[in-house]
Amino acid sequence: MTSKVYSDDVSLAVVVVDTNPFFWASAALPFADFFAHLIHYVNSLLLLNHLNHVVVIATGVSSCTYIFDSSDASASGSADVAATFAKASRKIEEFIAQDARCTASNGSVADSNSASLLSGALSLALCYIQRVFRSGTRHPQPRILCLQGSPDGPEQYVAVMNSIFSAQRSMVPIDSCIVGAQDSAFLQQASYITSGVYLKPQELSGLFQYLAAVFATDLHSRTFLRLPKTLGVDFRASCFCHKKTIDMGYVCSVCLSIFCKYHKKCSTCGSEFNRVMPDLNSMPDQRQ
Amino acid sequence: MYGGGGGGGGFNAPSTASGRRRNQEDEEEEEEEAGEGRVLEAWERAYADDRSWEALQEDDSGLLRPIDTKTLVHAQYRRRLLLRSAATAAARIQKGLIRYLYIVIDLSRAASEMDYRPSRMAVVAKHAEAFIREFFDQNPLSHVGIVTIKDGICHRLTEIGGSPESQIKALMGKLECSGDSSLQNALELVHGYLDQVPSYGHKEILILYSALNTCDPGDIMETIEKCKKSKIRCSIIGLAAEIFICKHICEETGGSYTIALDESHFKELLLEHAPPSPAIAEYAAANLIKMGFPQRGAEDLISICSCHKKIKSGAEGYICPRCKVNVCELPTECRTCGLTLVSSPHLARSYHHLFPVQPFDEVSSIYPNKLGQKGGQKCYGCQQSFINPGMLFFDIPKLVYATFSL
Numbered sequence: 177m178t179s180k181v182y183s184d185d186v187s188l189a190v191v192v193v194d195t196n197p198f199f200w201a202s203a204a205l206p207f208a209d210f211f212a213h214l215i216h217y218v219n220s221l222l223l224l225n226h227l228n229h230v231v232v233i234a235t236g237v238s239s240c241t242y243i244f245d246s247s248d249a250s251a252s253g254s255a256d257v258a259a260t261f262a263k264a265s266r267k268i269e270e271f272i273a274q275d276a277r278c279t280a281s282n283g284s285v286a287d288s289n290s291a292s293l294l295s296g297a298l299s300l301a302l303c304y305i306q307r308v309f310r311s312g313t314r315h316p317q318p319r320i321l322c323l324q325g326s327p328d329g330p331e332q333y334v335a336v337m338n339s340i341f342s343a344q345r346s347m348v349p350i351d352s353c354i355v356g357a358q359d360s361a362f363l364q365q366a367s368y369i370t371s372g373v374y375l376k377p378q379e380l381s382g383l384f385q386y387l388a389a390v391f392a393t394d395l396h397s398r399t400f401l402r403l404p405k406t407l408g409v410d411f412r413a414s415c416f417c418h419k420k421t422i423d424m425g426y427v428c429s430v431c432l433s434i435f436c437k438y439h440k441k442c443s444t445c446g447s448e449f450n451r452v453m454p455d456l457n458s459m460p461d462q463r464q
Numbered sequence: 465m466y467g468g469g470g471g472g473g474g475f476n477a478p479s480t481a482s483g484r485r486r487n488q489e490d491e492e493e494e495e496e497e498a499g500e501g502r503v504l505e506a507w508e509r510a511y512a513d514d515r516s517w518e519a520l521q522e523d524d525s526g527l528l529r530p531i532d533t534k535t536l537v538h539a540q541y542r543r544r545l546l547l548r549s550a551a552t553a554a555a556r557i558q559k560g561l562i563r564y565l566y567i568v569i570d571l572s573r574a575a576s577e578m579d580y581r582p583s584r585m586a587v588v589a590k591h592a593e594a595f596i597r598e599f600f601d602q603n604p605l606s607h608v609g610i611v612t613i614k615d616g617i618c619h620r621l622t623e624i625g626g627s628p629e630s631q632i633k634a635l636m637g638k639l640e641c642s643g644d645s646s647l648q649n650a651l652e653l654v655h656g657y658l659d660q661v662p663s664y665g666h667k668e669i670l671i672l673y674s675a676l677n678t679c680d681p682g683d684i685m686e687t688i689e690k691c692k693k694s695k696i697r698c699s700i701i702g703l704a705a706e707i708f709i710c711k712h713i714c715e716e717t718g719g720s721y722t723i724a725l726d727e728s729h730f731k732e733l734l735l736e737h738a739p740p741s742p743a744i745a746e747y748a749a750a751n752l753i754k755m756g757f758p759q760r761g762a763e764d765l766i767s768i769c770s771c772h773k774k775i776k777s778g779a780e781g782y783i784c785p786r787c788k789v790n791v792c793e794l795p796t797e798c799r800t801c802g803l804t805l806v807s808s809p810h811l812a813r814s815y816h817h818l819f820p821v822q823p824f825d826e827v828s829s830i831y832p833n834k835l836g837q838k839g840g841q842k843c844y845g846c847q848q849s850f851i852n853p854g855m856l857f858f859d860i861p862k863l864v865y866a867t868f869s870l
Contacts, residue, residue: 304846307845341812365808407779411808413807423756427753439752450752
């Protein structure tokens with residue numbers, strides 16, 4: 177059996193797809209069309225190199241799951257492409273129904289501004305990529321592509337930042353393609369920190385063209401291409417008391433919580449500020 | 465009647481253990497004398513019998529297969545257990561996140577010893593560079609400075625600063641060793657520098673000590689008392705043997721004293737100091753620090769950056785929110801108005817020290833039989849099937865993950 181030769185341009189693309197039904201109900205592009213664009217994109221990735229590996233993860237409101245893994249079908253070599261993709265669509269439908277049940281039973285109130293579980297999906301993607309790293313020294317080069325439409329959920333901030341730092345450490349770029357109306361601050365930061373590409377296409381009906389032109393190239397070939405650069409990444413923090421973005425604020429030295437005004441006491445860790453420190457020189461020797 | 469005769473001849477008694485041993489020793493000596501012409505030391509005999517290079521194997525494409533790492537795996541397993549017991553106890557322990565650390569590198573005669581290849585000093589410099597990068601990665605708001613001990617005198621190699629590049633450049637320069645080493649001078653010098661640090665910062669010293677003695681001009685106990693009163697936490701990593709005075713310093717100031725056994729162990733011990741350690745509340749005042757969160761400037765704004773005095777476009781640097789001056793990188797202190805400038809990812813980097821991940825429970829490998837009914841045949845995280853025998857399983861409430869055992 178010939179050993180696989182992984183040249184520089186073999187890639188493992190993990191595509192994280194936002195399937196939040198609250199967003200898709202009122203989106204400009206219908207989900208069926210979006211799914212068609214996605215399938216064409218996955219197909220074209222698999223055509224670029226016979227060793228390319230694609231994994232699709234669906235992000236719901238309260239759960240995430242694997243929808244498609246190109247290494248499942250390839251054992252026989254001549255898998256029926258239409259059948260694999262039909263299987264993927266069935267899986268997505270099942271998942272959306274199951275996720276809806278999960279959300280309903282969760283008791284959490286979900287409305288049109290609900291965020292999808294980006295942190296969970298990024299964690300799943302990074303787990304899969306870690307597994308690929310541990311399979312040996314020769315493996316495809318991994319990257320993550322996030323197709324996001326729902327707004328950011330501020331309660332996921334720490335989890336998303338942790339995933340971003342893990343991706344940065346493992347040198348996995350996170351690309352983002354925004355299919356919703358507003359920019360996503362989380363994904364802007366993710367792409368900036370991990371040196372990925374962030375794009376908000378202007379014409380959603382031509383989504384496949386954007387995906388194929390910008391996101392389909394492997395990491396090695398990206399050095400020769402001129403890809404969209406984001407200029408205005410907003411790194412300002414939001415204060416813990418009012419949640420508004422500030423450009424100058426006060427930071428607690430103990431727990432690093434950010435406040436916009438001077439407070440006497442930190443609301444997160446309870447430390448009192450500007451307390452006079454006991455002078456260890458003048459403390460009586462307690463051992464005596 | 466039986467003539468004496470050494471070795472085998474005159475003994476009629478059944479061969480006792482000692483007799484057998486005598487025979488073996490004779491054989492060994494003959495072998496060694498034939499081969500080397502001298503008697504091997506006890507430690508050399510270990511290499512004569514155990515040729516570890518013969519354990520290397522090649523796979524079909526000619527690449528070396530990694531050596532069986534059972535002991536390594538076991539050590540990692542034990543470390544995980546220790547970490548787990550520490551983590552559950554340390555769930556909400558306050559950590560010193562804003563650290564001012566001085567690294568003291570011993571460049572005395574002892575640092576030119578070659579028991580670490582190529583020399584102790586080279587190994588220390590190499591790993592100190594990796595440590596500094598890791599340190600700034602884990603503690604973006606902290607500062608590091610480097611001090612060296614040579615000929616009994618200490619010099620400051622680099623000023624305390626918030627960016628790794630200047631520190632690493634100094635380390636990569638030519639370092640020479642000579643003379644004695646003096647712990648007292650090092651502590652005195654660093655104590656003087658750390659006194660100027662703001663009160664909310666945690667003051668730390670990390671000494672990388674290769675010598676076996678210290679030549680001090682005065683009473684080192686007084687210096688240790690002084691450091692203790694200034695709330696400086698001193699840790700030492702030794703490269704030679706354990707020294708009482710080092711242990712005393714670490715115990716008094718609340719630091720940790722560890723001795724490295726070999727190069728990889730040294731690296732591990734050094735990197736253990738990168739994440740923040742539990743803080744003693746009285747050691748640093750809780751303060752609200754005023755910080756700025758600069759944004760990138762507009763693309764067409766051309767200005768001179770305040771750090772390098774070069775012309776830069778606004779899009780390449782950040783604009784200080786208070787004095788509107790251009791700075792090149794974050795985190796830094798604005799040179800014009802003194803405001804600490806950070807970006808939110810830097811603060812977010814430290815959150816995982818404050819909210820540590822809950823430890824995973826390892827699940828025994830007979831569990832998968834029951835798993836088939838409960839969670840399916842695949843790991844939730846990476847979709848790997850559970851049938852592989854070499855795996856460890858970890859259970860977090862609700863999910864089962866699998867990981868390779870290397």
